[in-house]
Amino acid sequence: MDYLFLISGIVGFGPALFLIWFSMRKYSYPYIEGSAFEDRRVFFLLAVGMVFGTALVWLERFFYEYFAWTDADNNFNFDLGMFIVVFVLAFVIMESLAKFIVLNWKTYQGRFDSVFYGISFSAGFAATAMIGHIYWAVSLSDTASDPMWWVSIVLFSVSLSLMHTTVGANIGYASIKLQGLGGLPMAIMPHIIFNLLMYIWFVQSPWIFLALALPITAYFFRGVYLYTIPEVLPEEIKKEIRRKSRGDRR
Numbered sequence: 001m002d003y004l005f006l007i008s009g010i011v012g013f014g015p016a017l018f019l020i021w022f023s024m025r026k027y028s029y030p031y032i033e034g035s036a037f038e039d040r041r042v043f044f045l046l047a048v049g050m051v052f053g054t055a056l057v058w059l060e061r062f063f064y065e066y067f068a069w070t071d072a073d074n075n076f077n078f079d080l081g082m083f084i085v086v087f088v089l090a091f092v093i094m095e096s097l098a099k100f101i102v103l104n105w106k107t108y109q110g111r112f113d114s115v116f117y118g119i120s121f122s123a124g125f126a127a128t129a130m131i132g133h134i135y136w137a138v139s140l141s142d143t144a145s146d147p148m149w150w151v152s153i154v155l156f157s158v159s160l161s162l163m164h165t166t167v168g169a170n171i172g173y174a175s176i177k178l179q180g181l182g183g184l185p186m187a188i189m190p191h192i193i194f195n196l197l198m199y200i201w202f203v204q205s206p207w208i209f210l211a212l213a214l215p216i217t218a219y220f221f222r223g224v225y226l227y228t229i230p231e232v233l234p235e236e237i238k239k240e241i242r243r244k245s246r247g248d249r250r
Helices: 002-027 039-061 080-103 114-140 147-176 180-187 189-203 206-232 235-245
Strands: 068-070 076-078
Touching: 002 039, 002 114, 002 147, 002 206, 039 080, 039 114, 080 114, 080 147, 080 180, 080 189, 114 147, 114 206, 147 180, 147 189, 147 206, 180 189, 189 206
Parallel strands: none
Antiparallel strands: 068 076
């Protein structure tokens, strides 16, 4: 099973690490002098997110059978009401509160760079959660030998990372603005929408789900990249970025 650990690690960490790099690349040298964030905090919160992601994904596995299970005749059963209560509400609240507690620690409240730390924390969360999902799926059925299953899992990992990093940035933004729990409902909306769409994955087709989830999560992340991050930057960093974009080296 060593190859499975390697491949699942690449599938889980690849999109998450790419989003960290993509989100932060223009806010450090050589794009600006110095950095708009602290590297050690980025990597520390990535590691913390990995721990939280591992713990929560295995905790959640115990509750899956409340809404999706296979009976003695190998028939798949799905309870829509419990799906909404457990998967769409309880899971989202539990995961979001973990992000909220970390990003509203006194160290991060009111800091403009908390939006970056929200991204790194949530990227670590998404990466290890994805590895847990892969191991759980392979343990239930012989899916590892199906190339198309791996394609769907890679695309799912991309969408999951987009969603989690968006939520992390939103919660980081709420921490910057000192909104407390009042900023949580809007911050976690992408997660609620994503989990609602998972109904399609469970009962219809993974490909239909992916055709909807990928553009929707990409749209949410686009908002973070184009609007949320630039909004919280100090004016001196904005001026430096504008100077560099014009080719002014002064």
